[in-house]
């Protein structure tokens with residue numbers, strides 16, 4: 001969420017486009033609902049692009065080979081600790097055009113949250129994230145609601161600092177996001193009824 005909001009603040013054109021999509025499909029007479037998510041492909045592109053650039057678990061979780069195997073030509077004995085560098089795959093210039101550029105449009109037309117073995121923010125196989133569907137809905141609902149209800153602004157003139165901090169298994173921002181927001185004039189009545 002924090003990475004997504006930071007990216008949106010640094011790319012106001014994308015934020016506007018997402019807001020327009022929500023206004024078109026949800027309108028401003030009611031709050032965003034989870035069931036709206038299937039009608040908001042651009043919002044999904046933003047989430048996919050955020051998880052591509054800043055995967056929540058950049059090395060997935062440690063795995064262990066249960067039997068001898070060969071991976072990419074390397075012999076891996078059973079019992080070996082294996083880490084998958086998902087950050088490197090998600091940001092590999094050999095498979096992504098301008099990987100460090102935030103371009104949600106690159107995912108237009110993609111159904112779901114995987115793109116072969118290029119985009120795997122929830123891992124893959126039997127030990128992939130067990131709550132992938134729930135997590136995607138939670139992020140979509142929360143992010144969509146923030147976009148629908150508020151106008152967002154940076155604090156000061158500088159772009160939001162996108163440096164990555166030192167995490168354990170996860171990828172935190174080096175500096176917490178600070179932003180200004182005010183209710184969109186069209187949403188004030190609805191928000192005041194909450």
Ligand code: HEM
Nearest residue numbers: 056057060061121122123124126127128129130131135139
């Ligand atoms: C956007 C949010 C989330 C992302 C991107 C995410 C991503 C991941 C990833 C990449 C893995 C490792 C998969 C692998 O090694 O192949 C994982 C594992 C796991 N996640 Fe998530 N996750 C998210 C939210 C959650 C939440 C909210 C929960 C719990 C309520 C959760 C519970 C777990 C558990 C229990 C595992 C370990 C599964 C196993 O080892 O069998 N995740 N997640």
